[in-house]
């Protein structure tokens with residue numbers, strides 16, 4: 001029987017959205033071969049779906065991985081990794097600077113008997129000292145969320161190799177356009193594909209890329225817990241991936257220009273962008289990133305939360321919203337948003353202040369972004385705000 005979509009072998013330009021949840025079995029032998037993994041085929045959506053499989057293959061290629069598994073969100077991807085590779089009695093090292101919801105997952109893992117150590121990205125040179133015989137995984141983000149701190153991936157690999165632990169890198173901030181952790185020694189790379197890979201604020205997805213063996217292990221967990229992405233979101237993601245390199249390039253070109261502008265603003269302090277020469281991680285970022293330094297930056301506005309709020313409320317082009325890596329520029333105060341996942345006493349321990357803002361630079365004309373920031377800084381109090389804050393210190 002010829003494929004009704006390609007009767008003459010002329011493939012559609014877009015992977016069809018296959019909404020089917022279950023598939024008819026042609027015969028028992030085919031069913032056996034599919035379930036034994038001898039042939040590619042589909043039986044039930046929780047197991048696999050052709051639209052999903054198409055994006056998995058694309059992301060694997062982008063991350064120089066043998067394969068990739070896609071699931072319902074970035075946090076589902078992180079959780080798949082923890083559940084697949086950790087067991088009671090294992091030791092997990094996490095960085096304070098990773099996306100806040102990982103903290104909540106760490107509480108669940110502790111309840112299941114996993115020992116968790118937290119480190120600041122600033123102290124990544126201490127990683128060696130924190131490795132123990134039962135260390136099974138180090139999970140890090142570089143650049144980190146929200147302060148854009150940089151961790152040396154090759155050095156982290158040397159540290160985990162001492163005990164044969166797994167190195168997992170969340171590459172959401174850097175994106176595969178600028179950084180390929182697997183090439184630098186990571187065992188697995190994780191993405192919130194909700195962000196730059198999708199890129200249009202209209203889908204949630206997560207991805208984990210690694211070896212074929214990793215794919216099989218992660219697939220087991222995904223099939224068991226049922227966080228397979230739906231076909232429609234997979235199709236949106238496929239569409240996003242087609243323009244991803246153009247968007248990622250434009251975002252980082254814009255971001256460095258915005259960062260250089262912010263450097264000169266008296267009401268801006270603690271500006272963090274890995275592309276700036278004075279960023280503490282610039283040298284490492286230059287070694288492990290390529291084609292730019294991404295679209296994310298963070299900075300403090302004035303001297304108080306109200307200064308930051310006034311600044312954000314005065315913006316006209318840049319949206320006050322969470323998420324990042326999308327076509328539009330987005331800004332938020334992490335202390336009041338993404339860090340709500342953390343208990344209050346932990347929120348300020350690794351350098352995020354109440355007036356720290358995180359800016360995800362979009363693909364708009366950079367002149368318009370800078371104009372917007374300039375007019376809003378003026379309304380937030382301009383240089384007088386900073387001077388008052390300095391006098392208090």
Ligand SMILES: Cc1ncc(COP(=O)(O)O)c(C=O)c1O
Pocket residue numbers: 073074075076099141145170172173191192193194195204205206323
């Ligand atoms: C670096 C990073 N990893 C993971 C996640 C979680 O992704 P999702 O919101 O798709 O679950 C986020 C969300 O902002 C993130 O910024």
